[in-house]
Amino acid sequence: MTNQSTVVSRLSWSDVWGRRLDRHGLSTPARGRPADAVAAMCGAHAQVLSAAELSVGLRVAGVTRSDVRQALWGERSLIKTYGPRGTVHLLPTRDLPLWTGALGALPATANSMSAEARLTPEQTEEVVAAIAGALADAELTIDELTAEVATRTGPWAVDPVVPAFGSMAPRWRQAIPLAAHRGALCFGPNRGRKVTYTSPQRWLPGFQPAPPSAALADLVRRYLHAYGPATPQQFAQWLSAPRRWASQLFDSLAGELQRVEVAGSAAWVCAGDTEPAPVPPQGVRLLPYFDAYPVGCHPRERLFPGPAAQRALSGGQAGNFPVLLIDGVVAGIWHLRRSGRKLNITVEPLAALTVAERQELDDQAKRVGEILEGEPLLTIGTVSIGGHA
Structure with missing residues (x-):
């Protein structure tokens, strides 16, 4: 990738961690609304909803899980759907046009299903249209939506051709994420213990x-603001998109992006966004499963140094373990029961904590x-629970 500027700014890794912590609200929690924190981190992973509630709460002063739930199901300023x-x-919710416009335009990825099980392109379009019609004015469980x-x-x-937790799900379910990316589907409130789906048009007419x-x-601009400096390949990994496509996308934005060097390696930021953070990287944080910070930040070998890669990554994948973050870098894992x-709360540091770090850990457990x-009851010890699937 090329850049018009002949002056290359240089940042240290301390600069990078400080910028990212500051922009995620992890150095000093912001004063604002849950939706603002979710926008700043480019979405909160919510496969485990309690983890998403903790991710948001850690970034906004005074916010609790009840506030996040109110934002989601009460005021509708948040929406639960399929994202990156x-x-x-x-x-x-206010950013749904952006997200559906971008995610709906991603190149199709390889389908690992057998040819006999896959939806054809024509069938996919038919299913997405059926989902949109069925949910236009309804909240349906998965069984009700299947019937529709x-x-x-x-x-x-x-x-029943789609493998799903030891059984076989109906063929149409392959199209659920695409329907969400097209703006035809999102999650509705649970009906008892059952998940429901509805149309985002009902909440954002x-x-x-x-x-x-x-x-x-x-x-791209939002990603680079939250996770930059970064490369097109790292953006592709975060989005689960083809690397060549991501490189072409960055090239098309060359006039808006700026090349920088971090410890001799090239990466990109939004043009002019080269200032270090207002404060150095600092703080002890207990980040939950699939928190946006460890999932989106690269390179892995810097974020998960030495033993952290062996203990806190799962086949190179971040997010499967809740992590202890110290000064912007993974320094252990933890578990909550x-x-x-x-x-x-059991915390397993990978090195001895200083007196100040231990006090911050106590404070962080109270905040959790x-x-x-x-x-909370905090214990320092070995985490015996394996990673989340």
Whole structure:
């Protein structure tokens, strides 16, 4: 990738960690609303909703899980849907046109299903249209939505051909993330213990996906602000998109991006965004499963140095373990076991903590308790629980 500027700014890794912590609200929690924090981190992974609640609470002063739930199901300033990598995320409702415009424009990825099980392109379009029609004015469970899709398409859509936790799910479910990326589907409130789906049009009337080129450019800018300096390849990994496509996208934005060097390695930021953070990287944080910071930050060998890579990564994948973050870098793992209001927190540091770090860890455990509305009990010891699937 080329850049018009002949002057290359240089940043240290301390500068990078400080910028990222500051922009995530992890150096000093911001004063604002949950949706603002979610926008700043480019979405909060919400496959485990309690983890998303903790991710948001750690970034906004005084916020608890009840505040996040109110933002999601009460005021509707957050929306639960499929985001980057086709995984469940909380996104700001106001940004849904951007996200659907960008995610709906991603190149199709290779389908690992057998040829007999895959949806054809024509069937995919038919299923997405059926989902949009079924959810236009309803909140449906997966079984109810299956029945509606079958009625609107045909019996082929419900053939049990998709492997799913030891059983076989109907064929049409392959199209659920795409339907979300097109703006046809999002999550509704649970009905008892059952998940429901609905149309985001019900919460954001008249919304349309933004034009793809503008949406993708905006997403690159937001990603680089939160996670930069970064390379096109790292952006591709975060988004689960082809690397060549990401490089071409960055090239198309060359006039808006600026090359910098971090310890001799080239990466990119938004043009002019080369200042270090107002404060050095600092602080002890207990980040939950799939927190946006360890998932989105690169390179892995810098964020997970030495033993941290062996203990806190799962086949090179970040997020499967909750992590102890010290001064912007992974320094251990932790686990939480809830029993009523009791929150049993076990932290396994990978090096001895200083007196100041231990005090900060105590304070952080108290903050976790406030966010999750429980009574924390902190133990320093070995975490025996394996990573999340």
